[in-house]
Amino acid sequence: xxxxxxxxxxxxxxxxxxxxxxxxxxxxxxxxxxxxxxxxxxxxxxxxxxxxxxxxxxxxxxxxxxxxxxxxxxxxxxxxxxxxxxxxxxxxxxxxxxxxxxxxxxxxxxxxxxxxxxxxxxxxxxxxxxxxxxxxxxxxxxxxxxxxxxxxxxxxxxxxxxxxxxxxxxxxxxxxxxxxxxxxxxxxxxxxxxxxxxxxxxxxxxxxxxxxxxxxxxxxxxxxxxxxxxxxxxxxxxxxxxxxxxxxxxxxxxxxxxxxxxxxxxxxxxxxxxxxxxxxxxxxxxxxxxxxxxxxxxxxxxxxxxxxxxxxxxxxxxxxxxxxxxxxxxxxxxxxxxxxxxxxxxxxxxxxxxxxxxxxxxxxxxxxxxxxxxxxxxxxxxxxxxxxxxxxxxxxxxxxxxxxxxxxxxxxxxxxxxxxxxxxxxxxxxxxxxxxxxxxxxxxxxxxxxxxxxxxxxxxxxxxxxxxxxxxxxxxxxxxxxxxxxxxxxxxxxxxxxxxxxxxxxxxxxxxxxxxxxxxxxxxxxxxxxxxxxxxxxxxxxxxxxxxxxxxxxxxxxxxxx
Numbered sequence: 377x378x379x380x381x382x383x384x385x386x387x388x389x390x391x392x393x394x395x396x397x398x399x400x401x402x403x404x405x406x407x408x409x410x411x412x413x414x415x416x417x418x419x420x421x422x423x424x425x426x427x428x429x430x431x432x433x434x435x436x437x438x439x440x441x442x443x444x445x446x447x448x449x450x451x452x453x454x455x456x457x458x459x460x461x462x463x464x465x466x467x468x469x470x471x472x473x474x475x476x477x478x479x480x481x482x483x484x485x486x487x488x489x490x491x492x493x494x495x496x497x498x499x500x501x502x503x504x505x506x507x508x509x510x511x512x513x514x515x516x517x518x519x520x521x522x523x524x525x526x527x528x529x530x531x532x533x534x535x536x537x538x539x540x541x542x543x544x545x546x547x548x549x550x551x552x553x554x555x556x557x558x559x560x561x562x563x564x565x566x567x568x569x570x571x572x573x574x575x576x577x578x579x580x581x582x583x584x585x586x587x588x589x590x591x592x593x594x595x596x597x598x599x600x601x602x603x604x605x606x607x608x609x610x611x612x613x614x615x616x617x618x619x620x621x622x623x624x625x626x627x628x629x630x631x632x633x634x635x636x637x638x639x640x641x642x643x644x645x646x647x648x649x650x651x652x653x654x655x656x657x658x659x660x661x662x663x664x665x666x667x668x669x670x671x672x673x674x675x676x677x678x679x680x681x682x683x684x685x686x687x688x689x690x691x692x693x694x695x696x697x698x699x700x701x702x703x704x705x706x707x708x709x710x711x712x713x714x715x716x717x718x719x720x721x722x723x724x725x726x727x728x729x730x731x732x733x734x735x736x737x738x739x740x741x742x743x744x745x746x747x748x749x750x751x752x753x754x755x756x757x758x759x760x761x762x763x764x765x766x767x768x769x770x771x772x773x774x775x776x777x778x779x780x781x782x783x784x785x786x787x788x789x790x791x792x793x794x795x796x797x798x799x800x801x802x803x804x805x806x807x808x809x810x811x812x813x814x815x816x817x818x819x820x821x822x823x824x825x826x827x828x829x830x831x832x833x834x835x836x837x838x839x840x841x842x843x844x845x846x847x848x849x850x851x852x853x854x855x856x857x858x859x860x861x862x863x864x865x866x867x868x869x870x871x872x873x874x875x876x877x878x879x880x881x882x883x884x885x886x887x888x889x890x891x892x893x894x895x896x897x898x899x900x901x902x903x904x905x906x907x908x909x910x911x912x913x914x915x916x917x918x919x920x921x922x923x924x925x926x927x928x929x930x931x932x933x934x935x936x937x938x
Contacts, residue, residue: 383409387416395422402427407438411447424450429458429595434686441481448481449489453496456482458595460497461588463682467600468585475505476549483553491560494553499571500584506568507576509550511539514573532558536569596670603677605725609733612706617726648789649708650701653715660720667724672696674725679776691787695776698789700724702731705791735777735788738797742772745801748808751819751826751838760822760839761804763912768800803905807840810898810906817843817859830861835932841913845934848914852887861935864928871921881922883914 390401390413398417402410414420424432424447432455436444448456464475482493494502513528515535529538529551538554540547558565589599654661675696681688704727708715718727749769751758756770771780778785779793788794811817822838825831836842843859849870851857862870874881891910896903917933920926929938 383413386413390414390416391418393417395419395426398423399426407435408443410435411439411443414450415446421450425452425455427455429455430462430597433459433462434689438686445481445484448493449485451493453493456493457497457591460501461592462597465585465588468582470501470504470508470581470584472505472508476546479505479553480549483549483556487556487560490556491564494557495561495564498584498587499568500575500580500587502568503571503575504581504584506550506554506572507580509540509542509546510572511541512569512572513537513539531569533566533569536573596666597673598670598677600677600680603674606671606674606678606728607732608729609736610729612730612733612737615730615733617707617722617730619721620723648697648701649710649712649715650697650704653704653712653719658716664719664724668696668700671700671724671728675728694789695787696728698787699728699731699735701789702734702791702794703727703729704731706730706734731788734791734794735772738794738801739772739777741798741801742769745769745804745808746773748812748819749804751822753819760819762839762841765800765804765909768797769804772797799905802902803909806899806902807906807909810895811840811844814898815844815847815857817847821859825859830859831935833929833938834861834936835930836935837932841916842932842934844910845913845917848887848891849917849934852884859935861937863937867921867928867931867934867936868924871924874918874921881918883918888914 386401390398393401395417398414402413402423405413414423417423427435432447432451436447436459439447460475460478464471464478482490485493513536515530515537529540530536531538532555538551540550542550554565554568557568593599654665672693676689676692679692681692704715704718707722707727707730708718746756746769747753749759749761750756751760756773759766759769761769767780771778771785774780774785777788779788780786817840822843825838831838831842846859846862847857849862849866850860852873853866853870873884875884876882877885888911892903892907895906895910899906920931920933928936
């Protein structure tokens with residue numbers, strides 16, 4: 377990746393930059409570093425107002441409350457409306473606790489910023505927020521019934537009574553907001569009171585929700601139900617993606633180009649084909665960047681990921697990039713020029729569908745193996761596999777497939793990874809059949825061994841590795857192949873039968889050749905991955921046998937009797 381300039385160099389550049397250049401300078405920085413750099417600009421408010429709303433939203437959440445207040449004062453009313461749109465809805469209902477948090481923050485701003493932001497918030501949203509906390513009565517309307525024992529506050533205009541229907545603490549918050557609006561802008565206060573008196577209910581909430589979705593869609597955030605398209609699975613062998621329809625001309629949006637750059641630079645896979653193509657300037661590149669942002673937003677909406685959870689946001693963007701890259705490689709091969717043409721020709725949503733569908737296809741195959749790979753026939757935690765095969769299956773059978781490696785979950789990013797996964801699933805299908813037919817190793821058999829406490833007080837787990845090693849150990853000792861635990865004397869005898877190669881203990885070569893030939897007879901061309909699996913199993917046993925003084929019950933590579 378490109379090395380970022382030192383902080384001092386960035387600060388000097390910011391002092392001389394235009395607001396547009398200032399936004400470019402903060403691309404890829406952490407929230408705190410970006411905030412500190414913004415304050416170096418002669419007109420920081422001009423820089424803040426050009427930052428894409430979603431990027432500024434993430435920055436606000438990364439900062440502490442004091443610094444966030446400064447950003448809110450510098451932000452535009454449209455940006456603040458966007459924060460509320462992103463954070464304060466649960467599906468199609470306003471999330472009151474979150475909304476109260478934002479209004480409390482706004483009430484901490486200076487008078488100018490406070491009233492500016494409040495007046496630009498969608499009126500329907502203001503109505504449903506306040507109406508959840510109060511009922512409004514007209515003093516001059518004799519038809520308004522005033523419940524006895526309710527808490528009332530007369531409005532300063534002398535025409536209304538506010539009946540609070542919330543807790544005392546919440547009523548103080550709401551009353552403070554209303555009185556500050558009255559003090560700063562009487563006309564807007566009266567306008568709001570009339571709206572509160574006449575409007576409200578389900579129709580107003582639907583209006584607020586529809587207005588919210590309209591604003592978010594303009595920014596590339598689709599509706600939840602429309603976002604579900606991103607999860608569609610297609611038959612990749614038959615799916616023919618339609619050619620992209622040229623988008624309608626859009627009004628210029630300050631910072632839109634920077635939005636794509638900042639978002640992608642911060643979370644990119646720098647070595648993927650997708651990023652290699654987008655690293656170069658070409659006609660249509662900026663539109664592709666915006667399309668990719670839209671796909672990422674769809675994925676987050678469909679998964680109901682909160683933008684407050686920055687780590688989940690980053691993971692979703694990496695996952696989206698990965699699926700797009702896999703889809704791109706499927707259509708373009710390894711040719712970068714062809715890849716650019718694919719990006720210009722096809723919708724990013726269709727590339728995502730192709731990439732995700734390839735991974736989901738292997739995930740479904742992995743789930744179909746669970747009855748033969750898990751002791752209980754269904755739980756990934758009870759897999760009888762180990763090593764890379766266990767990691768692969770464990771990751772694939774999650775609710776959204778991941779690459780599980782060294783205890784970490786990473787997104788799928790490369791077509792070659794998917795192809796290797798498919799080959800491993802093929803090998804596991806053959807392995808299950810071979811173990812059942814020739815070793816009598818099945819989930820039911822292993823369940824019986826558990827019930828018989830076969831490995832009780834023994835470090836070995838009842839896995840394919842341990843059981844096949846036990847089977848082969850008996851064979852080497854000249855016993856009938858079986859799953860009976862070995863005695864301490866038998867383990868010493870087994871160790872004595874090991875061969876030596878370059879001063880290292882190895883399994884006898886004649887027995888290795890005999891076993892591998894047998895696998896070749898059974899599996900034909902599919903024997904190679906099986907040989908690799910069984911070789912890893914037996915090498916682990918040989919390594920353990922080199923520890924001659926290891927306490928018998930602590931042996932973990934084969935069953936031993938204690």
